[in-house]
Amino acid sequence: MANLRSDFLGIKSPNPFWLASAPPTDKEYNVRRAFEAGWGGVVWKTLGSEGPPVVNVNGPRYGAIYGADRRLLGLNNIELITDRPLEVNLREIKSVKRDYPDRALVVSLMVPCDEESWKAILAHVEDTGADGVELNFGCPHGMAERGMGSAVGQVPEYIEMVTRWVKQHSRMPCIVKLTPNVTDIRKPAEAAKRGGADAVSLINTINSITGVDIDSFAPMPTIDGKGTHGGYCGPAVKPIALNMVAEIARNPETHGLPISGIGGVTTWRDAVEFMLLGAGNVQVCTAAMTYGFRVVQEMISGLSDYMDAKGFASTADLVGRAVPNVTDWQYLNLNYVTKAQIDQELCIKCGRCYAACEDTSHQAIAMSSDRTFTVKDEECVACNLCVDVCPVEDCITMRELPKGAMDPRTGRTVGDYANWLGHPNNPSVREAAE
Amino acid sequence: MSMSQLAPGVVPGRLPADAYARNFSDVEPPLDGHEAKVAADRCYFCHDAPCVTACPTAIDIPLFIRQIATGTPEAAARTIFNQNILGGMCARVCPTEQLCEEVCVRETAEGKPVEIARLQRHATDTLMSRNVHPFERAEPTGKxxxxxxxxxxxxxxxxxxxxxxxxxxxxxxxxxxxxxxxxxxxxxxxxxxxxxxxxxxxxxxxxxxxxxxxxxxxxxxxxxxxxxxxxxxxxxxxxGVNALRAEGEDREHVHPAVDFIAALRQAEDLASLPIGRDVVVIGGGMTAIDAGVQAKLLGAENVTIVYRRGQEKMSASRHEQDHATASGVRLICNAAPVKVHGNGAVREVEFAYTEDGPGGLRLLPETFRLKADQLFKAIGQTLGEVxxxxxxxxxxxxxxxxxxxxxxxxxxxxxxxxxxxxxxxxxxxxxxxxxxxxxxxxxxx
The missing domain is CATH 3.50.50.60 (FAD/NAD(P)-binding domain)
Structure with missing residues (x-):
């Protein structure tokens, strides 16, 4: 079995699977259960300043999006930071850390945007023996209306300022958690780095309305006839999170800045994908909230088998492996020509590829009277839609035309690598003066 | 006081009173709302779907299943009734394993088709239970x-x-x-x-x-x-009913299976229906299965369906055959009746083994006898008054x-x-x- 031990900013954990700051990490009881189940670490649910704690709504806090068979694909929440007294949380953190010294225990923080508030809470957290802090600049609901959470995270100057205070008043590793509710995720990451952050974690949840009650005409979740936007998470947000992680990983300004990947990690495979794009570890919430803490066992065995199969000695070996392959569209090889190919043995003759191609694409699939579906190479632009709608895995695949072969669609011979930058249709391409 | 299963002859009330309701309850209970949604989720919404082609009434099956999946079973029912006004009965009696479900692409993919019949029943039951009719008449034509x-x-x-x-x-x-x-x-x-x-x-x-x-x-x-x-x-x-053309066919307790089924369907009290201890049904179609299984459910000790050709030639579907054998009915193939024995009433039926060759069905010399105090003929029907x-x-x-x-x-x-x-x-x-x-x-x- 591969060695899954993880070292993130010097914070050691037996595996790279941490529970994200969220309801599953709000209390000692839950966190102890999580550690017993095998989680490598937790980010304790966000603490606020001393004084009366925040309050939560007493109606529904979550809304959901389902796939087939009510499989939960997306979850949205309007819960605020911890609504338990600060001293209770601190006492529990200390107790848990003492009993689980080998696990990572990072504390999420969100206090008003002034130096004194940050200084005060950092001193309390250091006393617990926690391994580090995560600055919650991400929550898009409730707290943002009070100038915290994503209200900070959407202004790079604030991120830099607060991060600097934290680094100034604490020796603990500092992770800055980013909100995806921005136009360009690179800017807040750069600001965090300038402020001295040891790492960024992303993504926090996405502003969302999960649905509308079509009888009461109210957004969901609905509280006494009204609703508000909440934070969206779960498998549905993974593609957005992967892109944002990759953007930061390949940005020269932030390249090498440690990343904790968050956003829809549900299986070991999701975790590997985040890590290949540059995440040093991953944080999980929705999968645990959907299935309970035991899911970590599948993540552990899956990652271990994958690492064994690939010959990776440590988790650090896979981090960032896919980053060099993330590029801009303009560098893609326009001479890479593929054609869809249907495996007639695997085909179950549902005809979805035909409907998709005939109705919405390039009329590149033929259907015979006995329901045999074949690709017309002279029409196929290799868009991949047939592959995407086919219910049978590997039934339709993309076959690469070898160099020198003729593309029956264009009548051109497949040539060497050539991208948009040198393409004759590109108005920026100037012919050299005679 | 109920008679025992072992009581000789053709007698009523072989079972305890409460057994009848149990035996004759819904063979395949309807899907509830949750089950229907789970079942509907499996439909791929095929293009030019094979199930529609296989349906003699060409119901738009992918559409009605999608309507169930999106929470509109009554719209689904209208889609069904548009093509087949007896969609409710067809959902119950269609041999779907030989029609729509046989060609379902998930049968091809996984050996387990989308449960089209049960989904159709869910939709039609939902609409019919509201006791409204989904269609209106056109202007009178005067015809x-x-x-x-x-x-x-x-x-x-x-x-x-x-x-x-x-x-x-x-x-x-x-x-x-x-x-x-x-x-x-x-x-x-x-x-x-x-x-x-x-x-x-x-x-x-x-x-x-x-x-x-x-x-x-x-x-x-x-x-x-x-x-x-x-x-x-x-x-x-x-x-009309085809004759056995076997000697002794006119003995007592030898009946067309359709008459037995009709009597059973019209019976106020199933316990009052006389049934034999040893029942033999001759035929290989749905009527033979229905008669055989119901004889068993009425308390007959031994029920045997005898078909003159090989099992693969039975017109009853495999699903129906399996239902019969699972109900405790014995199937004998490649045997044809040659004589009905008995003294007044039937007591035994004699069969010859058969061989189905290129020259047609041939009776072999070897015969065997089955005990029978009731014999049902289910060998096809004919046009009556022409x-x-x-x-x-x-x-x-x-x-x-x-x-x-x-x-x-x-x-x-x-x-x-x-x-x-x-x-x-x-x-x-x-x-x-x-x-x-x-x-x-x-x-x-």
């Missing part, structure tokens, strides 16, 4: 059409004709409408008096007058109907693709007409199509 037979073909034709604005009168020889739905299908497939409820619901369209106890050739004549109505549709089914002057084909009324017979103004469909399988769903399709053709003839656009 009058006679329909002979209130079975699936006749009801389907009558409903479509009424919808199109015609005045319809249905004549049926039996005291109740429904045809085989009411008299010829195993009780556990359609419990709760569903056949009558379905007819009542169908008649809510209006414009249909039902006259029962009116047999063609006895109470009414085709000549008379042709004179009185603008068109006639014949859907009276098959009233109206004069109408052309036949293979013993049934000859029709063209839209149901026209050799007589002008006379259409036919269902089991009495040549062509197509003798299935409820086929009868519904033929009745519907004939109705559309009648309409085109009476009201040329």
């Amino acid at each position: 009058r059409v006679a329909v002979v037979g209130a079975g699936p073909a006749g009801l389907s034709a009558a409903h479509r004709l009424a919808m199109l604005g015609h005045e319809v009168t249905i004549f049926d020889a039996r005291p109740k409408p429904g045809g085989l739905n009411e008299y010829g299908i195993a009780s556990y497939k359609t419990p709760g008096n569903f056949a009558q409820a379905e007819v009542d619901w169908l008649l809510m369209i209006g414009g249909i007058t039902l006259k029962t106890g009116q047999a063609l050739g006895r109470d009414i004549t085709l000549e008379g109907l042709r004179a009185e109505f603008d068109a006639v549709f014949l859907g009276m089914g098959l009233s 109206p004069e002057g109408i052309a036949l084909e293979g013993g049934k009324i000859a029709v063209d693709a839209t149901g026209r017979t050799s007589l002008p103004g006379v259409w036919a469909g269902g089991d009495c007409a040549a062509g197509g399988e003798d299935l409820t769903v086929t009868a519904v399709a033929q009745g519907r199509d004939a109705a559309c053709d009648i309409h085109a003839e009476l009201c040329p656009s």
